[in-house]
Amino acid sequence: MGNILAERTVLRNPFLSAMIKAMRQSRLFTKTKKEAPADEISRNAELLIRGGYIHKEMAGVYSYLPLGFRVLKKIENIIRKEMNLVGGVEMKTAILQNKEIWETTNRWDDKEVDIWFKTKLKNGGEVGLSWSNEEDFANILKQYVSSYKDLPLYLYDFKDILRNETRSKSGILRGREFYWKALYSFARDEAEHHDFYEKMKVAYQNIFKRVGISHLTYLTFASGGAFSKYSHEFQTITSAGEDTIYVGEDKALAVNKEVMEDEVLISLGLEKNKLVEMRAIEVGNIFTLGTSKSEALNLSYTDKNGDKKPVFMGSYGIGLGRLMGTVVEVLSDDKGIVWPESIAPFAVHLLRLGEDKVVGQTAEDVYRKLSERGVEVMLDDRDNVSAGEKFADADLLGIPLRAVISERSIKDGGVELKKRTEDKGKIVSSEELLKMLKPSVIRPDAYF
C-alpha cells in the first residue's frame, strides 16, 4: 500500500518524478577518476577533477560540472541570505565595461591595473571585461542618488569576474575567471559607513561558519591598498594559501605580514611574542573605500543643510569558487573530499551493493521515499561496480552521510549508516532513516 501511494505521489508531481529519474549515479555523466591529472599540482583541483566536480578549460579557467554546480549554488544561497539580512539588494551588472568610466577613476590604464582583459568592438572602440565593480555601481547610482534621503544603499551582485593573472596553478583558489559576490555600500558619512562595516564583519563570519571553516578562519588586519590605510581580510589557515599571517589566538585576530608593524599591533592590543606565523588564504575581504571614487565619479548628495557631499563607499567581496576550493583544501582527508552538510551536493549518498533483487527493491524504495520527503539523496545504482569501488567513490565524493543497502545490511535489520568523518557505521531500519533525515532547506527541484 505504501508503495502504491508513493507511486501516485510521484505521478502527481512531475518534478519529483524527473528528479527521481535523474539523481542516480548511473545517470551522472561524470565519472570518478583514480588518477589526478598530471598538470594539476593543487589538492583542491586534484580532488575536484577526480570527483567530476569541475573541468579544466585552461590554466585558471574551470567549468562546474553538475556536482560542482550544486555546491556552488549552495554557497551562493548562503551568501545571498546573509547579504539580504544586512539590507543588501541584488542586481546583475554587465561584464563588458565602459572605458570612459574607468578612465575617470584612473583605473583603465594597464599600468594602473595590470589584470585587465580588454577586447575590441567591431565598429570601433575598446571595452574592458569586468575584473571589479566599484566604478560600475557608483556610475549607476549617480543618476538616482541626489538627496540624503536616498542613502544609505547596499547593492550587490554575483557575477563572473575575469582577471588576466599570470599565476594560476592553485586550481579554483585563484582563477583567471571566477564567480564572485561583490557588495558595495553607499553611506552618508564615515559613521554610517562604520556601522554597516561592522555588520558586514558579522555577516562574513556567519558565511564562513555556515560553510564549515570558521574554526580555521581569522579576521585579519591588512593593507587597504590604494583606498585606505587598512582593510580587513578573512584568512583561512592552510598550507595551500598564498599569504602569511600572524595569528593572535587569544584575541581571535590576525595580522597580515604586509602590515605587521608595531603601530598596528599596539592598536589591536596584540603582543608580538604571542603571535604565530601561518600560511593562509584570503577567503573574503572588506574595504573602506571612502570618498575617492565618488569624488572622481561625481557621486554626491545634498545633506539636510543643503550642502553637497560625496558619498562614502565600502566594498565587500567573496569568491565563491575560492571558498569552495578552500573547503576542499582544509576539510579533505587522504580518501577524498569531506563536505559540510550545508554545501554538500547531496545530504545522503545511498549505495546499493550487489545485484540482488530484494536489495534493489529496498534501495529504490528508500531512495524514492527520501526524495519525496525532500531529502537530497544520490543513489549509487550502478551495476557491475564492486562494493570496494563504490565505497572508494563515496569517500572521494565526500557526501556527509553514506547509507548502504546490501544483503548483509538487510539481514542485520536495514541500512548501514556512516558519516563521512566516521570509521564505522551502524545499522538503522529504513523507517528510522526516514525519520532521522530532515528535508533540504533549498528546494531540490530548483536546480537538480
Added chain:
Amino acid sequence: MGNILAERTVLRNPFLSAMIKAMRQSRLFTKTKKEAPADEISRNAELLIRGGYIHKEMAGVYSYLPLGFRVLKKIENIIRKEMNLVGGVEMKTAILQNKEIWETTNRWDDKEVDIWFKTKLKNGGEVGLSWSNEEDFANILKQYVSSYKDLPLYLYDFKDILRNETRSKSGILRGREFYWKALYSFARDEAEHHDFYEKMKVAYQNIFKRVGISHLTYLTFASGGAFSKYSHEFQTITSAGEDTIYVGEDKALAVNKEVMEDEVLISLGLEKNKLVEMRAIEVGNIFTLGTSKSEALNLSYTDKNGDKKPVFMGSYGIGLGRLMGTVVEVLSDDKGIVWPESIAPFAVHLLRLGEDKVVGQTAEDVYRKLSERGVEVMLDDRDNVSAGEKFADADLLGIPLRAVISERSIKDGGVELKKRTEDKGKIVSSEELLKMLKPSVIRPDAYF
C-alpha cells in the same frame, strides 16, 4: 492582538523582517523617469529604463537593476523547471574559450564566425569569449562518454554570452552581452534525438505559455544554418521583430521567409494563399546538429555491437533578456509595462495615498500580513508624492495587481483593488484581500 502576533512573527524570522524593511518604494534606489532616454529608439528599452528595470552601459549592454533582476530570475526559474522536466542537468561552463577546441570545428576564424570577442592572455596566447557553447560541452563530454550506456545526455547552463554585434539598437532584444540558456542533447542516433527534440518543442511551448506570450508565438520552420537543412524557431509577432515570417493560423505554424519555398510548404501541409506575412522576433530556437561536431571533436561511443559511432547532437537556446524584452514589446500599453503574473517583479503593488495616520497604519498592516503570507508585495510608502504620480508609476511599472489604501478606500470598506489590465477597480476588505492572494511559488527570501 493581531498586530502584536504579527510583530512577534517578524522578530522570529529575520529574513521576513529584512524583507519587510526592503520591499518599500521609499527604499528602492531606482526611480521612475518621465522621459525616455534620447538614444533609445526601442519600446522595450524605453519602458524598462523609465521604470528603473535596466541601466544602459553602452549600446547593446545593459545591467539589470533590482526590479529587472527579479523579472530575469523568474524567467530563469521557469526555464530551469522545464529543462529539468525533460531530463536536463544543469552545470556552469566558462566564459573564456580555448582557441584550440574551436579551431577543431573550424569556428575560430573571424571569417567563419564574425561575432567573436577575443582577448589576449598576459603570458601569451589568444582566448575567445563565449558566444555559443556546442564545442565546449562536446569537449567536456569527450572524457566521460565511451559506451552506449553513457547516452543519451541532456546538459544545460545559464550564462552571459558575448557577441560582437554591429546592430544593437533594439534594447534588450539584441545585445552584445546577454543572459542565455543553452541545452545540448547527446543521443545515440537520429531516432533517439528526434524523440527528445519533440519533447523540447513542448518544453519551449510551455515556457512561452508560462511567460504569457503563447498567443502570439508560433513554431516556425526555419533554416538549419550550417548544421542541417532546417531548424525550428519560436517566433513572437511584433513590429519590433527583425524577422519576416508567414503564419498559417489554422495549423498554428509559421515559415521563416528564408525557407519560404514550395517544397517546404508542401511538407508542412501549408497553403501559400492562406499564409499571412508578419514581423516577428525569434524568442527561441531548436537545432538538429547531427554528427558534424562530434565527428570533428571526436566525440563517439561504442554501440551494443562494439561499433564506434559519432554522438548525435542537438542544440536548444533561449535568450532571457530577449524574452523579457519581447514581453514588454507585446504586452505593454500606452501607460507602461503589463507584466504577466508569472514573471512580474511583485504580485501586488500596494499604494498608500496621503499621509493620514490611519491610512498609514492600515497600509503597514496589510503590507506586513501579505509579506508574512508569502505574497510578493511592494509598498509605495513614499511621502510627498501625489496620488496621480503614484498611479502613473504603478502603470509604468506594470505590476499585475494594484491595491490602493486611502482615506476614501477605508471609508468605502477597505482596499481598492484593480488589475493592471482593468480600467476600474473594486473595493474589498483587508481580510478578503488576504484570502484572495496566494503565496508566491518562489520563496521571496531567495532573492529580494
